[in-house]
Amino acid sequence: MESEQLFNKGYGRNSYNSITSASSDEELLDGAGVIMDFHTTEDDNLLDGDASPGTAAGASSSTHLLDLLEEPIPGVGTYDDFHTIDWVREKCKDRERHRKINSKKKESAWEFTKSLYDAWSGWLVVTLTGLASGALAGVIDIVADWLNDLKEGVCLSAMWFNHEQCCWDSNETTFAERDKCPQWKTWAELILGQAEGPGSYIMNYFMFTFWALSFAFLAVSLVKVFAPYACGSGIPEIKTILSGFIIRGYLGKWTLMIKTITLVLAVASGLSLGKEGPLVHVACCCGNIFSYLFPKYSKNEAKKREVLSAASAAGVSVAFGAPIGGVLFSLEEVSYYFPLKTLWRSFFAALVAAFVLRSINPFGNSRLVLFYVEYHTPWYLFELFPFILLGVFGGLWGAFFIRANIAWCRRRKSTRFGKYPVLEVITVAAITAIVAFPNPYTRQNTSELIKELFTDCGPLESSQLCQYRSQMNGSQAYPAGSDAAATPGVYSAMWQLSLALVFKIIMTIFTFGLKVPSGLFIPSMLAYYHHDWFLFREWCEVGADCITPGLYAMVGAAACLGGVTRMTVSLVVIVFELTGGLEYIVPLMAAVMTSKWVGDAFGREGIYEAHIRLNGYPFLDAKEEFTHTTLAREVMRPWGNDPPLAVLTQDDMTLAELQNIISQTSCNGFPVIVSKESQRLVGFALRRDITIAIENARRKQEGIMLNSRVYFTQHAPTLPADSPRPLKLRSILDMSPFTVTDHTPMEIVVDIFRKLGLRQCLVTHNGRLLGIITKKDILRHMAQMANQDPESIMFN
């Protein structure tokens, strides 16, 4: 007590000290050793002057909420770009807003209408998002299809018809017979006037490459000039944003517009990429834009993320025609905070989007996707072995793809090479187009190829693959290995398919990460189709209808996608919704789980997590367990020879001292303590809020000078008569900062950060402030523990 009094003499004996010494005196007299009743003797608790608990509640709660009701300082409570949000604070803000609306509700009919509008705005915004996502997906599907066919030729009767629509009259719409349709002219026919011969082949080849290059160039230029955020798949960034990071403009209207246009161009250019990831990005842009119509969502970063979760479900829903799968994808893969309310809304958004897309009917088959299939043949238990084998291959492919792609992207980032994105895209597009054209399986649209591979061979099918199959079915009597009955067409189909597989694998590694919108799903789905040929041959001796080759293609695709993304349940449900048969869940499950396990053996990260780490986003993965035995005091700052933690005292600093501390440090917030001696924690104040509050006070209050006393208590400290007007900053003080003790294991701290969505946490020892742990500290510590470069966490 003596020391405190001595220390404070220079500033005058303030009220805080007189109270503490009084209560200590009481304790001295009391002497018995029973605990005191804090409600009557606790030091500056009484000074707060809140007599009854009821009023105390209201006032103090709003105090916590930065005095939003009493004196809202504009800007307080918002975030800078590339900063992490505080979920707890955002949720409190929303509840405060909700209470305000609820209390006003009974005042007038207008307020009641407003409260109704507010209550329904969540459903409204997801409905609008679903509508927009479905419509955009439909438009993208139709236009990409048309542009893709434009590479080969043009419809004379109506320019805006794609190949299939142009040839609607003729029934041959399969790949082999495509060219027999009078209205559809290839470029060779148009320019050279002849359909056959080497000259026309070269002309078609040239036009194909020309269009592909034009589309690619246009796409990359648009991205570079108008919206740099529109490149790539977008899912790593969306995961980061949903986990509570701010990237302004990433989900804005420009990104939406450019992403939609360039996605069409990129898909049409024939690059080895899918539109599924970008569709999620497009849907999230819609969600973000529509959320600005509703103050409930536009002004609250946490609530906005609920809309984005629902939007990502809608995106997957339209990408795969799988509403339930979309919800599970949002839950399993991208979302961070997923309350049950969001589950319902995601489900609703996904359904609305799916039904809009079905009404647009872009594929003319009343289905949501091009490659919807229905199998009816059962599978047998012995087939589980090849399915698991497919899973193993899928896992290996996934691990290989992630490593190769990350290595390539790292090289792009670190070397001079990455400085010419346009050149890179054009090179890749040129190689893709030149290599793709001679092979019919690579020349066509990837979705169409998948459709052909998935489809069961029926009597109506006339593709080369089916020639093979029907031959095989006819030749079951032959021993395995004897391919006497296979036609030459089958051999060429097999070779072409093998080449297509190798080509797609290589090109996808280089394509994913380019500066154009690019998705992963579809290319991955392609990869392992090839394998069933060998398996097929062996097993088909057993029984006549034993094998559904399309099923193998599907299981293989799921396994590859599982290996690359490490999704499980959502992937199985997505493929289940594509096939519509519960029977095939077990093979899918077996393959996908195997693929995940095999992939995890080579590295626990999926492609999205790997890209998040590559880009250094501050993403605290909820899936990865923190298993080390470190304690909070080893992670907190200051540590070792660091300068001491910058703290503010509650009532004995001048404005000059405060500004000095702010300018000399770079941290985002400062703990406020009772006094330097006791180090007992009062609260936490954010740098941004202090700066804004000081500026605001300077503008509005007179008499604020550099030697004004700054205080965070309820009442101003007793000051000498000639001192300038003090500045009260209690309204920006967070009176309930999260604290842990220095002995808390880091596994618990990490858990708290993940589950509550914290930004920082203070560390105490026996009631005294010791240090601070921020989300960045945790990420750095985790990187250190995993022997990675701790400085790779770029952003704040």
Place this chain on the structure above:
Amino acid sequence: MESEQLFNKGYGRNSYNSITSASSDEELLDGAGVIMDFHTTEDDNLLDGDASPGTAAGASSSTHLLDLLEEPIPGVGTYDDFHTIDWVREKCKDRERHRKINSKKKESAWEFTKSLYDAWSGWLVVTLTGLASGALAGVIDIVADWLNDLKEGVCLSAMWFNHEQCCWDSNETTFAERDKCPQWKTWAELILGQAEGPGSYIMNYFMFTFWALSFAFLAVSLVKVFAPYACGSGIPEIKTILSGFIIRGYLGKWTLMIKTITLVLAVASGLSLGKEGPLVHVACCCGNIFSYLFPKYSKNEAKKREVLSAASAAGVSVAFGAPIGGVLFSLEEVSYYFPLKTLWRSFFAALVAAFVLRSINPFGNSRLVLFYVEYHTPWYLFELFPFILLGVFGGLWGAFFIRANIAWCRRRKSTRFGKYPVLEVITVAAITAIVAFPNPYTRQNTSELIKELFTDCGPLESSQLCQYRSQMNGSQAYPAGSDAAATPGVYSAMWQLSLALVFKIIMTIFTFGLKVPSGLFIPSMLAYYHHDWFLFREWCEVGADCITPGLYAMVGAAACLGGVTRMTVSLVVIVFELTGGLEYIVPLMAAVMTSKWVGDAFGREGIYEAHIRLNGYPFLDAKEEFTHTTLAREVMRPWGNDPPLAVLTQDDMTLAELQNIISQTSCNGFPVIVSKESQRLVGFALRRDITIAIENARRKQEGIMLNSRVYFTQHAPTLPADSPRPLKLRSILDMSPFTVTDHTPMEIVVDIFRKLGLRQCLVTHNGRLLGIITKKDILRHMAQMANQDPESIMFN
């Protein structure tokens, strides 16, 4: 400082005080006002003697984990019956165990095998649970079917055949033609020798009632004598258990056995109950029993709950034949802590269970449920109106049902009437049987009735309902309201169905909550079938094939179930899996959401939450938002005129003082503070652990006497030479108790409790201990805020 020294004089100047005064002196000399480096001057931090951070980590972390490695005291870390678990502590324990196994892994091949076994035990236990649940569900289905038919007659060719199996040869298996089968004898035929006439009708009536009463009596007696926990649906209790409450024996082998047997009897007795809820309970019992095979799960209450979540998914999966719906049910309705790993395992368990059930094939239709249907006719947009109307009715029915049922159950609990459960069950069973027999729709099994209602009328159908329908379809030219073409059979069918509806509604209210296994799902599904008659008549003028009456039945059933349980997504997915058509999701969604909203308007609780509250279980619902503005200090204890909080000091109490505090209070744990004066918090010790540790020390250590000093610090305090041996209790001290400040809004506190699964939380003000908030305090406060009786929280 003076006061502390004075106070401590009696015990001698201990090391703690000397250090604090030293550091204070330094601060005095330092004087400048910059914060000190706590790593060198913090008081008893240095005394802990951990020089390097690495060793400090290991030692202190295991210290937190109750010194499990160093000196495991048997019993420490377990829970009493009817207590709440501490999720954070359990998860820490599991990670510690995992690390131990991992570090030993490389020692020998045996240890490696053990670690593999440990890693796979999660999958093993859910596989076993899935297998057992599927098998039990199959057995229950088959035996209940047989017993149900036993009420009407017996198969002469083979006693163990049910009616359908007995009449396998004849093709007439519909209800109306059931009796025309030579091997199947009704009781009248067997006893009186005649099949027709009033005598035989009375004989059949009597035997029907006799068997129903016998089954009901047997069921209630078995439950009463062997396993009182086997009664009811079980879902409210499972929700409570999953939220972290201990009810020993609720999921034990006796409960499993008796529940399985009595469920069969109760279903067969014709009581208005379903087997779906109890199947979830049965599956959870399986999960609990199998978890005892694996130390990973048997010794950790949090891990065990992961298995139970998966088990409940398996239970719903076999109850409805809907694996994905089961997982969503577990996620949406029952689970509390649902990490992604549990999602995968739940999915797997649900699949395994579904496939075992399909292999058993209890219904002879290769489907998982009796009432699997496939609709192929599309629905029209104008039908949304009746669907939404069905939703409104469903919501109203749900709200009415919950109120009526809760009122009845409350009366049963509070009055003398509840003392005779056997009599009550027999009365209800007798009324049910007597009223049910004359009406063919109530006489038959509820599942069979639902099947008949759901099924589309085809040319093969011969039930009276379909006579009506075909008549109606033939009479579309007639104006609405003219029923000229309806046959008398149709009228009687309509009347019987209406009566059946009213009867089922009334009986279900009285049945749910009886002391026999009883589920809700199926009876609720029945309720609103009736409505489509009227709707049907009006709309069928529009087009020939416009209406699928079965679809209305299904939507109505979903709406009612939604109104009663307030499930949304999982319910839609369950019904979607029953019908297998994505097309019907929108009607279902519309009806279920409407039903939920209408129901919520009358009270936000579903039937399970209402029963949880009725029984006073300490369940902190994650769905309900806490919207009040109270602060932590208003909820914490002590409050007002309460006796002061019982605290322990870290190194100046004797064993006698400690035992005195323990015997005089009833709280479950005590905060440990530095000294009475400073009130700075060191940690938290649980009552149970202290008691066990003292007993253990008395048994094993010599020289422990009543005036032994008890200390929680790392090193023993300096004691006079003649004092007895001190007792070190640091190993049971939780060094990282959760704390919040007294200004923290309760909404944040409730959030922390929910998300982290806390048991208690300490409240501080400016670094000083002020009080404690337990889960019970929060529940009591929430009840108070909702104007309910705060003392209704029975359990600790």
